[in-house]
Amino acid sequence: MAFINTGGSADTGLQQGNKLYLVLLTLVATFGGLLFGYDTAVVNGAEKSLVDFYITPMLDPAHYQTLTRPIITQYRILMVVVLLVVAVIISFQMLKLLGRKKGGLFTAIVLILWGVWSWSFIGEAVPADSVAVQGMGDTIKGFVIASALVGCIVGGALAGVVSKSLGRKNGLFISAICFILSAIGAWRPELFNVFGTLDVFSFVIYRIIGGIGVGLASMISPMYIAEIAPARTRGKLVSFNQFAIIFGMLVIYFVNYRIAAQGDEAWLKEIGWRWMFLSGVVPAGLFFILLFFIPETPRFLALKGKEQEALKVLEKIGGKSEAPGVLEAIKGTLKDHSRPWLSYGSLIIVIGILLSVFQQFVGINVVLYYAGNIFRNMGASTDASLLQTIIVGIVNLLFTVLAIFTVDKFGRKPLMIIGSLGMAVSMIALGLSFYFDSVGVGALIFMLIYTAAFAMSWGPVCWVLLAEIFPNSIRGAMSIAVAVQWIANWVVSFTFPMMNDNIALVDKFHHGFAYWVYGIMSVLSAIFIWRLVPETKGRSLEEIELFWKKKH
Template sequence: MKSISDIIVVKSERHDVAYVLRICAVAALGGILFGYDTSVISGAIGPLRDYFHLSAAETGWAVSNVVVGCIFGALASGWLAHHFGRRLTLFFCALLFSAQSVGAALAPTFFWFVIFRLIGGVAVGVASAVSPMYMSEVSPKDMRGRALSMEQFAIVFGQLVVFIVNYLIARSATETWLQTLGWRWMVGSEIVPCILFCATIFLIPESPRWHMTIGREEDAKKTLTRISNEQHALTLMSEIRESLSAEGTQTNFSLRRLFADRNARWIVFIGAMIAALQQVTGINVMMYYAPMVLKNAGSDMRGALFQTIWIGLALLIGSVLGAWIVDRKGRRFLMQFGSIGMILSLLVVSWALYMQTTGPLALSGMLFFMLMFGLSWGPVAWILISEIFPNRFRAIGMSIAVASNWVANFLVAQGFPMISENEWLKSHFHGAFSMWLFAAFGVFAMWFVLRFVPETKGISLEKIETTMMGAPLRQQAQPVITPQTAAKPR
């Protein structure tokens, strides 16, 4: 027979799942714009390159310049999210997305195209940190994985939609029209989800954890009670209050304090590595340059654009599967399983390119890669960097991790066309070299997770630091935080 305390605990853990998913779905519109903005270039890059007469390096810059904006946006996201709140910061992102979609579509020169894409990059960088940050802070611990998977689902959905839009624009168009106007329609079509995001962002509450950091406890209690019930809200507020008082609130947590804190340095390093490794596995070659890869495998331009729809669909299916099992199987299992599948897929694509086969082998390898990435590194990397940082430095920690993600993204986006079009590598390996390189990074990524990343499934955000510092392979190098050690002066 259950005791009264057991009944209270059970009651306090009941949540309004539908409400949590609704507010996370609105926040995830930032992910849709993230996916749409970063992938629209895949269909536009060919006509854009011909219209502005770009070299290989300039072609890479046309794709990767947005990532430079993402880096600065990610670094600024922590400051913006702390000083203005998560919700207002996301609205600011929506305005920047709108400005760049119109400006880049009307750009008279390559210079102005780059300027407006940089503005969009800032929006992507901020949204890529703040949107999952918000979701992690409003989601109960036992459904945090599912809620945060909505961010990856939204990113992939945005990518799939833009692949379809790009194909529909190019399907009946002439090459001349695509070079002069088609790519402008592709870039400008982003204004539609921008308007939707602007119209809905103020329908969701502000993050209760942000309210706690600025002393608005009644507002935090109201939101947490709506998410679950008053008993659970009071219990969680007590944990948040204790977490914030242990080392000072985020208001006082500067970069100087971050690098002076051994625990914080280690956790930020883990987060930055997870974020960067997600990019160097080859995902954005598939997202940015899929038509170029498929053309190397024998497809024409329209056929390549049509095939990118299937690539986006495979990623979407993988994301749905990942969201379904991430809170059942855990983060580490999915990362390991997905890494093996991604490595094998890249080897299949590299074989097709190296042997210069014109059949479906390259496309099959790319589809399986997207499926494996979608159920593993795609959602789980964002889940991990959203939940491994303690309250006291979550905003600044996430901004550094997401900036690392975009730095790695830039290196891949800028470097791939230069590697792909290198005459010596092309003549000897026929485009396979880059796939071998990404497969090698996949092996390293799997090793890193096995060695340094603990399981975080079901761990409260207020207890995450103990879990991170108590990882078995880290115990000898760094003690676990306890009340006694936390009380000692640093």
């Protein structure tokens, strides 16, 4: 909850309440973040094995009729379906945002464009020459590795509806179930192939299911924390969700490293990668069990008219003396909870969308998903690349902790701007290292600086801002930002192999091109924060809502 800033009353309420209870609720909610990190980063260690197991055989001319042609055909069909889902999601969001007339026109245009593109894409001849097949292999590789992000787009878009209709807690339950199903299905996609596809695309579908869980958790976990946290410590507590994401990544880096150490390259290609995905059952199952022991948030309970239940939760968190006043403040912001999303103007929507876009376009998930690939491009072996990935994870975790303890002290904007500039310098320098074929220790240092800059800024602070800036009455609009974030993530992750492995770009830029793109985006993100984003440090959610009312 967000206590109203009235002198010392907010702190008094917290001191009289159960601090341990608040921390425990936060820790359970952050399991969603931990699984977010665990599930999205597991592919880092498995990426080479997946490519060797599924993609490399299709590049052999001897397999053209039996393997290459069917994979390319099914890939095209799946891509058409995936983009239809994305088009429908975008259209739904635009209908909600712009209304039936303008939103309907936008939807019609999007669906017509999708139809024209799909007809051309499906009807295109399957390539036969080796160069074209190699290029298609890079594209399919990006699709398989980034497949979970398709589910993230769906989950992120549905998170607003799920959290509003079923509740924050039930949304997290659904997320946990998706994680469990994905871990088991990706372990043995041929055994659990009930989709009638090639096994590689059975794997893709199970990864999409896991992505739905990630998308739901990416919005609902920080939302849950923001709705139970006092204003004074909300930034810190919401940042713990990002800490959990990074911690989940670090855990799976270690798990991947230990699994890889159990056998040679051949074993890793056939068996090892499967255990990497199955290992996710353990944290997902624990998350599912722990959810039975936490309450629904006071805001959702108040939204559904369950005021006595909301009051009981508020009393346990903040103390009996402050709870009634906080409940009244919450009820005041929920009177017209179904207001149109543009009730506070378009600026808040634009800021939410651009926060999400820039968080991804600076290229962080290229580092998180393809770190092993990047280190192998630097000349490292598989084991060494996994070990270096662990170092990246440790730096990521340490600087996320730094952000947690400074976000409520220094504010959101200073951290974001400093982080953007740090990322810009390190990404441009990393690109130059590849361009001049000087990819030794210096390149590793640039990557670590980049990771540290992101971890202390755009990693945790972006989620804090997204959890704070949307007023209660249009909280569902946050789903636009979350959906856009996952679309941007998918675009970046899907296109990286094309930019990094494209023969022409490699010949000209020596793997440096993509990093320069991310460096430019980092510069633009700093300008965006400086010019458009308001500071929310120390303000209650109700005060932030009042700010937007005055702004509009």
